[in-house]
Amino acid sequence: MKQRRMGLNDFIQRLATNSYACKHPEVTSILNLPQDAELMNANPSPPPSPSQQINLGPSSNPSAKPSDFHFLKVIGKGSFGKVLLARHRTDDQFYAVKVLQKKAILKKKEEKHIMSERNVLLKNVKHPFLVGLHYSFQTADKLYFILDYINGGELFYHLQRERCFLEPRARFYAAEIASALGYLHSLNIVYRDLKPENILLDSQGHIILTDFGLCKENIEPNGTTSTFCGTPEYLAPEVLHKQPYDRTVDWWCLGAVLYEMLYGLPPFYSRNTAEMYDNILNKPLQLKPNISNAARHLLEGLLQKDRTKRLGCKDDFLEIKNHIFFSPINWDDLNAKKITPPFNPNVTGPNDLRHFDPEFTDEPVPSSIGCSPDSTLVTASIKEASEAFVGFSYAPSMDSYL
Secondary structure, three states: OHHHHOOHHHHHHHHHHOHHHHOOHHHHHHOOOOOOOOOOOOOOOOOOOHHHOOOOOOOOOOOOOHHHEEEEEEEEEOOOEEEEEEEEOOOOOEEEEEEEEHHHHHHOOOHHHHHHHHHHHHHOOOOOOEOOEEEEEEOOOEEEEEEOOOOOOEHHHHHHHHOOOOHHHHHHHHHHHHHHHHHHHHOOOEOOOOOHHHEEEOOOOOEEEOOOOOOEOOOOOOOOEOOOOOOHHHOOHHHHOOOOEOOHHHHHHHHHHHHHHHHOOOOOOOOOHHHHHHHHHHOOOOOOOOOOHHHHHHHHHHOOOOOOOOOOOOOOHHHHHOOHHHOOOOHHHHHOOOOOOOOOOOOOOOOOOOOOOHHHHOOOOOHHHHOOOOHHHOOHHHHHHHHOOOOOOEOOOOOOOO
16 A cells, blocks of 8 residues: 555656556556656646735734744655644644745745645635634745644555445545535535545544645636646546546545545556556446445446546536435534544544554654744745745634634
């Protein structure tokens, strides 16, 4: 399972010794695309000049600064920075603080994705299965998201340990995920990067979706987009075909995650990425007989290669919600968190890190995380980076709860 975390760089380097990848024209076409598995963007934009500064909303919270927090542990890592468990020095509350390096973001031309993540977080405040943003701020060289602290572990972590889940447990998680995706779609947001690593369990065992960096805003019910992005195992056929795609891409991903929960691996998985892409495009879905007919029917509907025939293409979340597989679910009770989760992480409190990968928690907290750069030492590159994220900082109004 660890090998699934590999980026495409190693894979590209091995292509020279593997003639299989050259056999299929679609695969050959795909392999000409950018190689970053997590954040692939076919048309990256140039770094903004001061005249192209991004300003996406409320003004800065002037009082927020890194020294407000005592940074305790690294609990996650990504392409542009780290997620840390932190305690606020004034109110003693625990938060997950996502700290991103502006230079790394600009180097990969991903500033629009980061600003999109902040924008989406601002809209997600009223849904029980989406991580909440308390506020955000920036220093000259870093961006800080102050997020809900969720310590029940990644779904990926639990799947690694248990290999697969029984059907009632998989149904519960799939229902909460579908509810969150349906809510995002109601805001004209397509999530685009559903995978077990982005699905957390809270301390009671409920689902929390996180990481909105690949979300696409302003997609109307019949609207499409065409950016090539996502994670290899979960890419829908239309994305691999480089065709315009719509919100049904999220229902394909839900099918892939449900399949993985029931069977232990994504539906078209191969260690050979080129072969996996070929499987996604051309191989019929194969379902072993150890699941219910309702589960089979749902997977066949969600993992329909033709998006115009996929479950959800007509009435979006309503089609998923009304599917017979979810007939045991009372959706009002689900959204009110009145259904007891099938698994309790049994965490003793915020300091209980048993469900985080030791690969993260054993890493020392960098001393620079809690510091603002000395203004006399700010370099030209840091100045350029700071100008690219005008409008990032956010503080909630007094009458809203985030």
